[in-house]
Amino acid sequence: MxxxxxxxxxxxxxxxxxxxxxxxxxxxxxxxxxxxxxxxxxxxVPISGASTKVEEDVTEEKTEFNVIITDVPASKRITVIKVIRTLTSLGLKEAKDLIETLPKPILENVTKERADEVKKLLEEAGAIIAIN
Known part of the structure; x- marks a missing residue:
């Protein structure tokens, strides 16, 4: 050069x-x-040097997720209530009330692995689940 x-x-x-x-x-x-x-x-192009200021938007990877029940078919309500009670500390009345006013979060601020695990259990019971 x-x-x-x-x-x-x-x-x-x-x-x-x-x-x-x-x-x-x-x-x-x-x-x-x-x-x-x-x-x-x-x-x-690599830019180096002590005086170079890198200003970029850093997108943080999401680490906490919410598991939300969006729907429960009438024929699956009892099974879903049982699963909800095992996953949470809710009593029978609270779990029943929860699925009557959907959509509702079941667990909030959990890891991706835990959210997927809970989603699988609730879907197997018959609920329709969203994770966000």
Missing amino acids: SEKVEKIIEELKNISLLEASQLVSRIEETFGVDVSSSRLSVSS
Whole structure:
């Protein structure tokens, strides 16, 4: 590479992602090119340097889930009530009241594994379940 190109690369290592984005937009405008259609995208270019500030939206992976009963067929109510009572500390009346006013959460803020386990048990009993 030429010395001029090396100098530009060194300068690029010290700019923020916002500035890099603005630079790409300006290059596109000035030279009439579209870099989004090229093989190399800005996200694949490693940007290093102590002064580089990476500001990106980090999507956190969901770790807590709610198990919600959305429907219980009339013929499966007793079986579902029994399963609800084994999964929770609800009494018979509370469990019965719970399935009469659906949709209702059965368990809240549980792990994905626990939510899937509870969903399976309730669906086997005849309930229709949603996890969110």
